[in-house]
Amino acid sequence: MQQHVQRKHWWLAGLLALILLVAAGCAAPASAPAETSQSTEAEQPAAEEKASEEAMPESDRCGDRDKLASELHFFNWADYMDEEIMAQFEEECGVKVTQDIYSSNEELIAKLQAGNAGYDLVIPSDYAVEILATSGLLQPLNMENIPNVANIDPNLMGMYFDPENKYSIPYQWGTTGIGYNITAYEDSPPDSWAYLFEPDLLCPHKGFASMLDDERETVGAALKYLGYSYNDTDPEHHAEARDLLIRQKECLAGYNSDNFNQTLAAEEVVIAHAWSGGTALARAENPNIFYVIPKEGGSIWMDNMAIPADAPNPYTAEVFINYLLEPEIGAQLTNYTYYFTPNLKAQPLLDQEYFDLLESGGMLVDDEVMQRLEWIKRDENSIIFSDTWTAVKAR
Amino acid sequence: MTARRKSLLAILLGPGAFWIGLFFLIPLILVVVYSFLERRSGGGVLWHFSLDAYIKLFSPTGETLINDFMMIVLRSLWWAALTSFVCLIIGYPLAFFIALQPPSHRTAYLFFVLIPFWTNFLVRTYAWKFILNNNGLLNNLLQALGMNRIALINTPTAVLIGLVYGSLPFMVLPLYASIEKLDFDLVEAAQDLGANYVRVFSRVILPLTMPGIVAGIVLVFIPVSGQYIVPTILGGGKVAMLGNLLAQQFGPALNWPFGSAIAVVFMALLMVGVIFYLRGDAREEEVGL
Numbered sequence: 001m002q003q004h005v006q007r008k009h010w011w012l013a014g015l016l017a018l019i020l021l022v023a024a025g026c027a028a029p030a031s032a033p034a035e036t037s038q039s040t041e042a043e044q045p046a047a048e049e050k051a052s053e054e055a056m057p058e059s060d061r062c063g064d065r066d067k068l069a070s071e072l073h074f075f076n077w078a079d080y081m082d083e084e085i086m087a088q089f090e091e092e093c094g095v096k097v098t099q100d101i102y103s104s105n106e107e108l109i110a111k112l113q114a115g116n117a118g119y120d121l122v123i124p125s126d127y128a129v130e131i132l133a134t135s136g137l138l139q140p141l142n143m144e145n146i147p148n149v150a151n152i153d154p155n156l157m158g159m160y161f162d163p164e165n166k167y168s169i170p171y172q173w174g175t176t177g178i179g180y181n182i183t184a185y186e187d188s189p190p191d192s193w194a195y196l197f198e199p200d201l202l203c204p205h206k207g208f209a210s211m212l213d214d215e216r217e218t219v220g221a222a223l224k225y226l227g228y229s230y231n232d233t234d235p236e237h238h239a240e241a242r243d244l245l246i247r248q249k250e251c252l253a254g255y256n257s258d259n260f261n262q263t264l265a266a267e268e269v270v271i272a273h274a275w276s277g278g279t280a281l282a283r284a285e286n287p288n289i290f291y292v293i294p295k296e297g298g299s300i301w302m303d304n305m306a307i308p309a310d311a312p313n314p315y316t317a318e319v320f321i322n323y324l325l326e327p328e329i330g331a332q333l334t335n336y337t338y339y340f341t342p343n344l345k346a347q348p349l350l351d352q353e354y355f356d357l358l359e360s361g362g363m364l365v366d367d368e369v370m371q372r373l374e375w376i377k378r379d380e381n382s383i384i385f386s387d388t389w390t391a392v393k394a395r
Numbered sequence: 396m397t398a399r400r401k402s403l404l405a406i407l408l409g410p411g412a413f414w415i416g417l418f419f420l421i422p423l424i425l426v427v428v429y430s431f432l433e434r435r436s437g438g439g440v441l442w443h444f445s446l447d448a449y450i451k452l453f454s455p456t457g458e459t460l461i462n463d464f465m466m467i468v469l470r471s472l473w474w475a476a477l478t479s480f481v482c483l484i485i486g487y488p489l490a491f492f493i494a495l496q497p498p499s500h501r502t503a504y505l506f507f508v509l510i511p512f513w514t515n516f517l518v519r520t521y522a523w524k525f526i527l528n529n530n531g532l533l534n535n536l537l538q539a540l541g542m543n544r545i546a547l548i549n550t551p552t553a554v555l556i557g558l559v560y561g562s563l564p565f566m567v568l569p570l571y572a573s574i575e576k577l578d579f580d581l582v583e584a585a586q587d588l589g590a591n592y593v594r595v596f597s598r599v600i601l602p603l604t605m606p607g608i609v610a611g612i613v614l615v616f617i618p619v620s621g622q623y624i625v626p627t628i629l630g631g632g633k634v635a636m637l638g639n640l641l642a643q644q645f646g647p648a649l650n651w652p653f654g655s656a657i658a659v660v661f662m663a664l665l666m667v668g669v670i671f672y673l674r675g676d677a678r679e680e681e682v683g684l
């Protein structure tokens with residue numbers, strides 16, 4: 001019996017090792033940022049030669065070459081940077097940009113909070129800029145190195161989260177509303193959150209509807225449908241929103257903010273709580289996809305370029321920010337992301353194709369739509385959004 | 396001599412002790428300490444003692460005694476139990492079958508059980524998504540056979556399928572190890588003494604393979620109760636388990652003390668189970684000696 005016990009422990013140890021291996025395998029994609037680097041190692045020396053031989057105006061796009069680092073570490077959202085631009089910057093200025101990907105502001109905040117993340121440039125959304133700045137995790141930008149900031153729409157500067165633009169400069173902005181497949185709604189295209197919240201409108205499409213997996217956006221949409229603000233923290237209003245979301249859940253395919261553009265395009269869902277650019281991406285693949293800001297209102301958000309307090313190469317990051325604000329580079333970027341550019345000089349340079357797609361798909365924002373959009377803000381009481389969201393998920 | 400022995404012991408045990416201390420004990424202590432601190436609204440903690448996190452976890456909501464957080468914790472335990480049970484039902488005959496093969500074949504069968512581990516679990520779970528999707532492999536097959544499509548993806552059933560699939564090897568291997576050691580002379584003896592199949596199984600085979608069953612259940616139960624990937628991918632985010640709740644507290648909610656408190660309470664609940672297991676084990680050893 002003694003031997004039996006020992007043998008059992010031997011294979012128990014083996015199995016535990018196996019579990020560890022499996023766990024390590026699961027963790028690998030998240031914990032190995034270096035592997036997701038997306039830059040090309042293409043002909044750096046040749047590129048530098050070419051750049052120095054070429055005409056003068058090119059050179060001021062690279063700032064003071066002597067002060068440039070050879071590498072720049074960029075931490076960004078997925079599908080949010082044209083790799084062509086990184087290759088061009090390397091060719092022109094001799095700086096190799098490596099990009100890692102995150103999928104939520106919270107992931108970015110957690111990485112920077114842990115310290116020594118090694119990133120030179122990050123793209124936090126509005127409320128995340130505020131959290132990072134007040135936590136001392138961002139460094140003030142030296143605007144002398146970023147003269148192109150003058151190209152930015154003054155209406156998008158000085159937002160609530162960074163009133164003096166001390167830490168951040170707008171990158172792209174967009175809206176949150178409803179993406180849908182017109183073939184499922186030929187008689188009456190959705191124009192209200194009711195299409196996602198009222199059982200008699202939603203449940204005929206049971207299993208073919210999705211909401212964003214995002215406590216602020218999704219609880220906020222329910223609040224908005226009930227006639228409250230995206231930022232309402234009244235417990236009674238949240239109880240109403242919770243009940244609405246629990247009732248809705250039965251007819252949903254699920255909560256999805258990672259690839260709703262793919263499920264829309266592949267017709268796995270016919271209606272989705274969606275971001276404007278993601279819906280435009282789906283529309284580029286499937287022309288039956290349209291977008292609407294519901295009559296009750298949707299949300300507006302802006303992502304921003306910022307430099308972490310412990311960035312190894314802040315000067316190079318500022319030069320790259322300035323480069324991205326060049327009119328033609330800014331246009332190239334937005335042609336790629338399908339969101340909106342804050343860069344006034346880039347706007348006229350955008351492809352006709354981009355405008356056609358967004359206009360016919362209902363993604364463009366005019367003054368009337370702008371009236372219905374609300375910013376998501378975060379304060380001490382915002383924790384109630386997590387609790388409401390947990391209650392919805394618990395049922 | 397003893398001094399020399401002691402230093403040798405220190406050298407041999409040092410690296411392991413250092414490793415466990417640095418990567419297991421210190422993080423564990425941090426989690427426990429954090430659970431008694433105050434939440435900082437931008438993430439992280441304020442270094443003030445506070446019981447807020449535990450109060451939040453245990454205070455009843457208006458309608459029910461058990462609040463939504465505890466509900467998810469308890470549900471994770473229930474799902475883990477269900478998964479263990481289904482794995483046992485499927486795994487026991489399989490392990491028995493493998494153990495009855497000639498030794499040369501056994502290795503090959505065990506090898507087949509382990510092959511899925513060559514591919515990342517995340518990738519395999521996505522593969523299940525492609526199988527179970529509304530327009531997926533299974534539904535296309537059903538349609539081709541003239542049958543109705545079934546809605547599987549984003550249902551609790553899909554989550555259970557994914558959990559059982561991922562955990563089955565952890566059940567089969569310990570079961571195999573204990574069935575393989577089963578002395579079949581005892582089975583024969585029982586039959587000679589007039590026991591029917593049911594009685595042979597329940598009075599001889601089952602008790603003798605019980606250590607494997609218990610070990611299999613522990614190995615399935617504990618990882619499944621903290622699952623994150625399967626409910627997210629196959630449940631469409633509609634079915635929250637402990638892993639999802641923890642990710643939410645450390646992520647979007649930025650409530651580290653509360654996340655820590657949930658983890659501590661859950662560890663305590665599991666610990667009770669493991670202690671029962673160890674006490675059973677100890678008794679078994681006593682009987683054996």
